[in-house]
Amino acid sequence: xxxxxxxKELTMAAFDRFSDMPDPIVHHIMSFLPTKSAxxxxxxxxxxxxxxxxxxxxxxDEALYDREVFPYIYRTSGKELKFLDFVLASLKxxxxxxxxxxxxxxxxxxxxxxxEDQIQNxxxxxxxxxxxxxxxxIQGSQENYYRLPRTTLQNAKSLSVLKLSGFSxxxxxxxxxxxxxxxxxxxxxxVSANFMLSSAKLTNLNLRYCRGLEKIEIDALNLQSFSYxxxxxxxxxxxxxxxxxxxxxxxxxxxxxxxxxxxxxxxxKFVLLxxxxxxxxxxxxxxxxxALNLQSFSYTAYCHKxxxxxxxxxxxxxxxxxxxxxxxxxxxxxVEYHVSKLVLLxxxxxxxxxxxxxIKINNQQLKSFELFGCEKLLKAKIEAPNLISFDxxxxxxxxCCPKIILSSTxxxxxxxxxxxxxxxxxxxxxxRDFLSCFGHCKMLSLSFVSDKGLIFxxxxxKYLVRPLLDLRHEGWVMVIIKLDGVGGRLALACT
Amino acid sequence: xxxxxxSRIVKFKTSDDKTFEVEEAVAVQFETIKSMIDxxxxxxxxxxxxxxxxxxxxxxxxxxxxxxxxxxxxMEVDVDEAPGAVLYDLxxxxxxxxxxxxxxxxxxxVSKMVIEIGKLPEEEDVRKTINIKSDFPPQVEExxxxxxxxxxPLSDVLVLFVSSGLLE
Numbered sequence: 001x002x003x004x005x006x007x008k009e010l011t012m013a014a015f016d017r018f019s020d021m022p023d024p025i026v027h028h029i030m031s032f033l034p035t036k037s038a039x040x041x042x043x044x045x046x047x048x049x050x051x052x053x054x055x056x057x058x059x060x061d062e063a064l065y066d067r068e069v070f071p072y073i074y075r076t077s078g079k080e081l082k083f084l085d086f087v088l089a090s091l092k093x094x095x096x097x098x099x100x101x102x103x104x105x106x107x108x109x110x111x112x113x114x115x116e117d118q119i120q121n122x123x124x125x126x127x128x129x130x131x132x133x134x135x136x137x138i139q140g141s142q143e144n145y146y147r148l149p150r151t152t153l154q155n156a157k158s159l160s161v162l163k164l165s166g167f168s169x170x171x172x173x174x175x176x177x178x179x180x181x182x183x184x185x186x187x188x189x190x191v192s193a194n195f196m197l198s199s200a201k202l203t204n205l206n207l208r209y210c211r212g213l214e215k216i217e218i219d220a221l222n223l224q225s226f227s228y229x230x231x232x233x234x235x236x237x238x239x240x241x242x243x244x245x246x247x248x249x250x251x252x253x254x255x256x257x258x259x260x261x262x263x264x265x266x267x268x269k270f271v272l273l274x275x276x277x278x279x280x281x282x283x284x285x286x287x288x289x290x291a292l293n294l295q296s297f298s299y300t301a302y303c304h305k306x307x308x309x310x311x312x313x314x315x316x317x318x319x320x321x322x323x324x325x326x327x328x329x330x331x332x333x334x335v336e337y338h339v340s341k342l343v344l345l346x347x348x349x350x351x352x353x354x355x356x357x358x359i360k361i362n363n364q365q366l367k368s369f370e371l372f373g374c375e376k377l378l379k380a381k382i383e384a385p386n387l388i389s390f391d392x393x394x395x396x397x398x399x400c401c402p403k404i405i406l407s408s409t410x411x412x413x414x415x416x417x418x419x420x421x422x423x424x425x426x427x428x429x430x431x432r433d434f435l436s437c438f439g440h441c442k443m444l445s446l447s448f449v450s451d452k453g454l455i456f457x458x459x460x461x462k463y464l465v466r467p468l469l470d471l472r473h474e475g476w477v478m479v480i481i482k483l484d485g486v487g488g489r490l491a492l493a494c495t
Numbered sequence: 496x497x498x499x500x501x502s503r504i505v506k507f508k509t510s511d512d513k514t515f516e517v518e519e520a521v522a523v524q525f526e527t528i529k530s531m532i533d534x535x536x537x538x539x540x541x542x543x544x545x546x547x548x549x550x551x552x553x554x555x556x557x558x559x560x561x562x563x564x565x566x567x568x569x570m571e572v573d574v575d576e577a578p579g580a581v582l583y584d585l586x587x588x589x590x591x592x593x594x595x596x597x598x599x600x601x602x603x604x605v606s607k608m609v610i611e612i613g614k615l616p617e618e619e620d621v622r623k624t625i626n627i628k629s630d631f632p633p634q635v636e637e638x639x640x641x642x643x644x645x646x647x648p649l650s651d652v653l654v655l656f657v658s659s660g661l662l663e
Contacts (some may be wrong), residue, residue, distance in 0.1 A: 021586065021587075022590075022592075023585065025590060025598070025602070028598065028600045028602045029605045029606050029609070030606070031602075031606075032602060032603050032606035032607075033606050033609060033610060034610070036607060037610050041609055044629070045629060045630050045631070046630045046631065049631075238580075325631070
């Protein structure tokens, strides 16, 4: 302990030497800090203050402004300065045009319509300083899109990160601006129907909730991560054409109308693909994933009144380490077959799989298993000797809890119950039976919505055998009970 | 590749007067040295490093030897335990020799330290911990004190606003 303390003191005491470093190095260190921490450092001494003032990062956040700066200005000068006026004034004051701006962040949450000119002007000022990273997010309460003509950014010659949200963009015009951009992200924007881009620099591309997009054609040799989330009320299905994505490592597609064929044609071409996430793609029914390097696969089925048929074949994903399956129509056999076949699997998550009744998990490597709200499940036999974490949640106390046979003695088991309307004698019997499945585990955490489920009626206590004490074989069983409703936390250690 | 050509040795002399022999494959990663390797090897010179000590140079060489994939691991082990003084020496050495990757990684590590320090509630505590004396003019300090009296604990943004606003 002593040792630890002195080491910490040494670390701290040596810190002031960093203020002797040249500005570019201090700036580099500051670039990793969240703006709040950086401002904090700047208030320590003149040296850090001047480092901050010459630090070419501008971060404006309306929420922070409203809470902290606005009251101060009002107090000292009696002026009610609006956020965007403040942004423009600060930019004009602190940003001589010969400065190279590293990052410009503007986050606004306007309640009413704000001036388009002011937004454009502030972006223009940043562009004049040759901004490298431009992040502008405008999230109004209504769906308003602010126009952003390409001319606003024509002076930004070395733009490498561009993240916009809440704008209306003519994407065709923008293509020449995007030559050097490595990280492009458009969220909740209204865009023109066709998005065609060919770039060797692009490594990250995010298109989320963009309205009006009908066709995406991307040719980007160095792209590593691509994610597309369709606008929720989109009328036209969006066609996605991607080619030459040899370096793609991560792919996310949500809400799109891609077909089984599309998936089976494209995925094998992404030889380096590591992460694949498919969410609510309505046309996917029966497909096979062939990706040798895939390490993580997450699939959430399209939710509709009638059950959506779905057959997934993952037997070629030999390197899969993490598998998440949500709301699909998979069968008991599917789970048993795939989990035993994927020998490297470490993490498994099954969410709301409504068809599962009796599952058998057999895997030597499996470390964590989450079972969430599979309502029809009656029995789960988990033969995973190395399992260290098992989460089970979404069951109400008065419904029937599944019978769980867990072979691992190393596991930390976490069980969360949802609220139950009324508790009967039966629900206590259920709880007792359910808990008795985990007597041999290392640690058991229980979460209840209220404490009612915990207090067994007195007459029952007389004839019921205690669920955990008689089943535990050796060592300690740690039981942690969290009561959300009471806000208390109680830890019991049973020897 | 390296087997076909005989690997050359570049000699360095550190600030604590120790002589280091570094393989060419490592020395080319020092941007500052890169262009002079041919000359140095042909004339059997020793390159003096007046602001890098032996312990630090050993760490830099170790870093350069590792494959990019293993570097993070090395950093996890070494730097997380290393007190600020070691990080500082590493950063000085990396800047002097211009090893870009190392500069990047150490800066990142220092920033973690800064965030840790920044969790202390009062800036006076922060100053004490890291051995900095406030050198703001008295009127700035006075203004901050006054605000603290009326508003309670101050937010970081406001502190910055006041300190930089009044300095101009």
